[in-house]
Amino acid sequence: MAILRDKATFFYWDERRQMYIPYYRNKEIVPAWMGLSANDPAVNNGVFVVAAAGAVTAPTFFAQPYSSVEGLDQNLGTPFEVQNIIFADSTDTTAAAAFTVLLTEIGDSRRLMNFPCHIRTIAGTALTPAILREPLVIPSLHTIQATFNKIAGGAVNIRMALGGRQYFPWAPEFLRYRQDGDALRARVRAMLQRRQTVQPFWLTTDGPIQLVGGAQADFILKPGNDAQFEAFAIAAVSTGNFAWSLEDAKTFQTLMNGQVTQTNATGNALFPTIFSTPYVLPSDKRFRLRVLDLSAAPNTIWFTIWGRKIYAPFMEVRNAMADLAVPTMADQQTLIVPAPMQ
C-alpha cells in the first residue's frame, strides 16, 4: 500500500489482520526553509548585507543541492517546492524595510519578475508569510539568483528564506515501502514536468512610480511576450496614499469602473489584495496602470502584481463550463490566506 507521508498518517488499517498497525518512519516530504546559500562567502550564518543606497550589492543566491543514495532517486534529485517567501530585516525593522529584490532562475535563464520588486510586496514574515498560489519548484543543482538593492538609507542586514517542501525521492525507507517510492517519484516527475510550463511571476512597473503631489500618470506593466500571464493578487507599498485603475492596454478591457485606493482595496505582501478570480493576460498584451496621488506630497509607489506565467497556447475546451458550480462564498473557507491554486 502506498502511504505518502505528506499526510499525517501514523498508522494504517491492515485488511488481512483486521487491525490498525502503528508505524513511524522518516518522512520523505518534509517542511523546509531554504535560506540564502552558505556557499556564498558574503552570507554569514544566513545573514547577508545589502549595501547602502547608491552602492552596488553583488548578487547572492539560493541553491538547491543534489543528494542521493545508490541511485534510488532515479535522477530526480532532491527538488524543493517553494510555497512561501519570508524575510527579516534586523536594521531597518522589517515593517520599514526599503530595498528591492530581483529573482532569476539561473538554470532555466528565466526571470521570476520583469523588474526588481520592493521586498515588502513579495515577501512576508513568519506571522503572515507571502504565500505563492503557484509553487516555485527548484530542482537539484538549480539556483535562484537574488539581487538586492537598497532604496534608501544605510547598509542593512537581511535574512531571507523560501519556505516549502523538501522532497527525498531516494529515502532508504523506500527499500521497504517500494510502492511509496513509486508514488512519490511519480509526484515529483509531475511537478518537474509542470514547472517547464508554469512558474510564478511577479509583474511590476519599470522602476518605482514617482508622482508629485496630486499628479496622475499612466504606467505600462510588461510581462513579456514569452508566455501568458495570469494575475491573481496585488501588493503595493508607498510613501503616501494613492488611487489606481488597471486595464488591458491593447483591448481596453477595464477591471473597474473608477479608481480604487490604496486604503480601500490594496494590500501588501502580508495581506495582498486577492482577486475574486484570476485575470489572464495573453502574451501579446500589457497592463496599463493609472495612478493618482492622494497624499498631496511627493509619492513613491511600488506596485506588484502576483501571478504566474504559463508557457502554453490558448485552446478551446468544449463544455468548459459544464462542471462549473455556481460559486458561493458560504461554501468556502475565508481566503484571508490564499491557498495554492490548482
Next chain:
Amino acid sequence: MARIPTLIEDPQVPGRVIGVNRTRLDEIPYWLMTDLPNNIVAVPASQSSPLQTLILSGVGPMRITNLGVQRTGAAKIFLRIQDGTAPRALMNGSIHLDAICGNFGQPYYLPEALYVDELRSLQVTFTDLSNAPNNIRFVAHGTKWATQQSDPTMEQTRVRMERQQYLSTPYWYTTDNGPIVVGAGATVTQAITVGQDHHFDIMTLSHVATSPLYTIDIVHAQTGESIIQGPQEAHYQIDAGILFGNGNFPFRFHEPRMIPYGQKLIVTVTDRSGAPNTIHLALGGRALTIHMWR
C-alpha cells in the same frame, strides 16, 4: 473558489500542461464603485447621503464577494438591491461601515456572494457618525463574466446564478432600535427581529463599539436557547472580544445558525469599560426566501 479552470492538462502525462483555456478570458476580476466621475460620496456632517447606485454595464453579470472602504470619519451604511423596479433591502437597518467593510488587503468577505447585473444593481446610502463632512470611497470586489451572450454555457451559468439569488441573498441584521447605548457598568437589552419574508442563516459576527470591553448574550426568544451556549438551562454573558470580529476579520461560524422568519433574538449587553458605550452589532448571513422554502 469555484471558477473556470485555467490550465488544460494532458490526461496521459501527469503535470504536463498543454494549453490555456480560452474561456478564462471571459471571467475577470472586477472592482465596482459608486458612479463616476470620482467615485467619492461626500456625506455632510451628521447627515445621510443621497441614494448611490453601483451600476454595472451590460457586458456581463457580476458576483460581489468583498466590500472595502476608505472614509474620513465613522459612518453607517445601508445596502439594498434594485431588482427591476423593486428595491430590496439587504439589512434591517443601517450598520456601522467598519463592521461590514474591510480595507487594504483585508476586504470584508460577504457571507454569500451577491449577484448583480445590468438590471439588478447594488444601492448604498451612507450616514455620517463623525459630526464632520465625510468623504467615502466604497468598493465592491467581485468576479465578472463577459461575452456570456455569445456562449450558451456561460448564459446557462448566468441564469443559474440569477435564480439562486431568488432563494437566498446575503443579509445583515443589527439591533432593531439602532446601536445599543449602554451606560457605564449598566446592562441593556435589545431585540433583533427577523423579517417576515425570509429565514435568516447567521454566519458571521462583527461589531464596532466605543469600547470592546462589554459582555453579551444572544438568546433565541422562541426557544429560550442562547445561540452562544446552545441548549443549556443556564446561560450567561461572555466577553464580546472572544465573539465578535470586525470588517477586516469578522468571526465566521463553523456552522451557520438558522433563525426562522418572524422570530426574535434577545441581545443583552453589560458594559465593563466603566464609561458610556455605544455598540454597533452586525450579524452577517443569508436571507432564505420563505416563498420558496415554506
